[in-house]
Amino acid sequence: MALNYIWIAFFLIGFIVxxxxxxxxxxxxIFTNMMTALFDSAETGFKISIGLTxxxxxxxxxxxxxxxxxxxxxxxKLVKPLFKTLFKNVPxxxxxxxSIAMNFSANMLGLDNAATPLGLKAMEDLQxxxxxxxxxxxxxxxxxxxxxxxxxxxxxxIIAIRQTMAAEQxxxxxxxxxxxxxxxxxxxxxxxxxxxxxxxxxKINLLKLPVIIFTLGFxxxxxxxxxxxxxxxxxxxxxxxGAIGATIIILIFVGFITAGLVKKINVYDNFVEGAKxxxxxxxxxxxxxxxxxxxxxxxxxxxxxxxxxxxIETAVAAMGFNTEFVPALPVALMKPLSGxxxxxxxxxVLKEHGVNxxxxxxxxxxxxSTETTFYVLAVxxxxxxxxxxxxxxxxxxxxxxxxxxxxxxxxxxxxxxK
Numbered sequence: 001m002a003l004n005y006i007w008i009a010f011f012l013i014g015f016i017v018x019x020x021x022x023x024x025x026x027x028x029x030i031f032t033n034m035m036t037a038l039f040d041s042a043e044t045g046f047k048i049s050i051g052l053t054x055x056x057x058x059x060x061x062x063x064x065x066x067x068x069x070x071x072x073x074x075x076x077k078l079v080k081p082l083f084k085t086l087f088k089n090v091p092x093x094x095x096x097x098x099s100i101a102m103n104f105s106a107n108m109l110g111l112d113n114a115a116t117p118l119g120l121k122a123m124e125d126l127q128x129x130x131x132x133x134x135x136x137x138x139x140x141x142x143x144x145x146x147x148x149x150x151x152x153x154x155x156x157x158i159i160a161i162r163q164t165m166a167a168e169q170x171x172x173x174x175x176x177x178x179x180x181x182x183x184x185x186x187x188x189x190x191x192x193x194x195x196x197x198x199x200x201x202x203k204i205n206l207l208k209l210p211v212i213i214f215t216l217g218f219x220x221x222x223x224x225x226x227x228x229x230x231x232x233x234x235x236x237x238x239x240x241x242g243a244i245g246a247t248i249i250i251l252i253f254v255g256f257i258t259a260g261l262v263k264k265i266n267v268y269d270n271f272v273e274g275a276k277x278x279x280x281x282x283x284x285x286x287x288x289x290x291x292x293x294x295x296x297x298x299x300x301x302x303x304x305x306x307x308x309x310x311x312i313e314t315a316v317a318a319m320g321f322n323t324e325f326v327p328a329l330p331v332a333l334m335k336p337l338s339g340x341x342x343x344x345x346x347x348x349v350l351k352e353h354g355v356n357x358x359x360x361x362x363x364x365x366x367x368x369s370t371e372t373t374f375y376v377l378a379v380x381x382x383x384x385x386x387x388x389x390x391x392x393x394x395x396x397x398x399x400x401x402x403x404x405x406x407x408x409x410x411x412x413x414x415x416x417x418k
Contacts, residue, residue, distance in 0.1 A: 006374075006393065010295035014302035021303065034301045041297035045290035049282055057278030059117035062256050063099070064274025065267055069259035072098035081210035086195065087139040088204060089129070096125035100143055105248075107147065117278070119147060119376075120383045127384040135388040136381065141395065142198045144380060148336075148373040148396040149190030149403055155183050155368040159237075161347065162364055165355045174356060177237045179364050180229065182410045184222045186369045186403055191218070193402040197395055288382025292374055296337045305333055324416075325408050327353065328363035332404045335366065336373035336397065343367065362411040369407040370400045 018034055021027040066072045076098040083090070083097045090096055099122035106115035126140050127133070136144075163176030192215065199206045229237050260267040313326045328349055335342040349363040373396045381389055 007291065007295045010299040013304060014298035014300075017302040017304050017307065030302070034298055037297040037301040038294055041293040042290050045293040046286060049286040049289055053279055053282040055278075056117045056120065056282045057275040060121060060278045061271040061273075061275030062253055063102075063118070063121055064270050065260050065265075066252075066256040067095060067098075067274075068265050068270050069256060069263045071256060071259050075101055082214050085204065085206070085208050085211055086142055086199075087126075088202070089137065090126065090139050091129075094125065094129065096122060096129070096139075099125050104146070116379070119143075119380060123380045123384050127386070130384075130386075133384075134386060136386050136390045136392055138202050140381075140386070141390060141392045142202070144377060144392050145198050145396050145399050146191065146194045147376050147380070148371045149187075149194040149399045155179070158183075158346075158364050158368050161343075162350065162355050162360075165347070165350050169355055171356055177229075179361060179368070180237075181226050182365050182407075182414050183368045184226055185410055186365065186406050188219055188222055189406045190369065190399065190403040193406075194399045197399050197402075201391065201395060284385070285379050285382050288378045289375075292378040293338070296374065300334070300337065305330055308333060322412075322416075324358060325362045325411065327359050328366055331363045332366040332370070332407070335370050336400055337375075339372040339375065342372075358411075358415050361415045362408065365407045365411050366404065369403045373397060373400055 014034070018030045021030050063072070072095055073093070076093060076095060079097050079101045080092045083100065084092050087097070087100070099118060103115055103118040103122050106118055122143060123140065126137065126143065129139070130137050158179065159176045162179075163174065166174035166176060195206060195211070198204070229240060232240060257267055260270065309326065309329055312329060313323055316323050316326065330345045331342050331349065334345050346363045346367045350360045353359040373393070377389060377393060377396065381387075381392075
């Protein structure tokens with residue numbers, strides 16, 4: 001129901017703002033631009049869904065091999081203590097735990113192409129336990145919210161974009177990975193915030209040993225990874241970051257195939273059987289994704305973000321706070337709506353203010369601190385035909401807000417020098 005109202009609001013608010021601009025500001029081409037963006041977004045949604053078919057086929061195929069070889073079950077036992085607390089009403093030995101853990105791992109390593117198919121697989125597994133097939137369960141909401149808080153400890157694409165633009169701007173000895181530690185801190189804050197926000201809503205007792213061990217252990221692992229990577233110069237760090245992600249992907253494939261060989265299963269046939277599900281899942285996403293991208297395009301093209309930004313700047317100034325971060329805020333406001341849109345806005349900020357500027361660094365941190373909430377909800381819930389998302393959107397946006405505030409504060413602590 002929440003997505004229904006949000007979807008309608010995007011269209012109506014966008015239309016009213018565009019009408020105002022045409023009538024009072026003389027922008028006669030505003031509706032033409034809006035119509036073009038509307039049709040372009042529909043085409044984009046279709047292309048994304050079709051493009052996802054290949055990845056879905058590949059990953060669901062190898063997941064079936066891992067499941068038949070017993071590796072998914074072993075992974076499930078490893079995360080069982082933690083996930084039994086977070087995902088109530090999901091049996092401890094259910095394969096959903098393994099799918100969720102692999103999705104989280106792929107997200108943290110910046111492996112977007114792997115994370116989405118694994119996330120869709122996790123939603124499918126959780127849906128198998130859903131007594132009301134059109135209504136989101138508590139476990140699905142917890143999973144979605146944790147997916148929207150920017151589970152990324154290796155921001156490969158952001159570092160690469162900054163490094164490339166620094167070269168274009170003639171900046172020598174630029175460290176494109178200087179945002180690495182701030183993003184690690186924000187990722188940690190986001191995970192904890194997501195667990196607490198949903199935990200309070202669902203009355204989950206988080207003061208249990210598995211959650212405490214995870215919280216402390218994950219914090220220590222983040223610190224250790226940063227200490228190790230910080231030993232290398234930026235260009236070497238970027239190479240290691242890319243190598244880590246690629247190596248893990250190949251290890252998953254080789255490990256699953258080897259385990260299947262040891263268990264004497266027909267690896268090829270099981271891969272093909274699992275892969276068959278990929279096409280159907282990707283096709284089911286098309287209407288949900290097209291609908292959401294169309295509404296977002298109308299809202300964005302109308303210029304609503306400009307009005308929101310002006311209001312935020314006025315409010316921040318009225319409270320007596322520094323407003324130098326405000327030019328980077330479009331990235332944070334766009335990120336829940338569109339990942340590519342937010343990336344484009346980040347590039348605009350880096351071009352206008354400089355990749356090594358305070359605003360440029362804030363924009364890069366904001367890009368990596370949250371996830372595309374509306375996209376995630378539309379795609380993940382749409383893949384299992386869940387129409388009543390309950391409070392998933394509100395909780396996800398609340399977790400996003402915590403991450404954005406944390407990103408701005410951490411950005412000031414690390415990069416604001418006056």
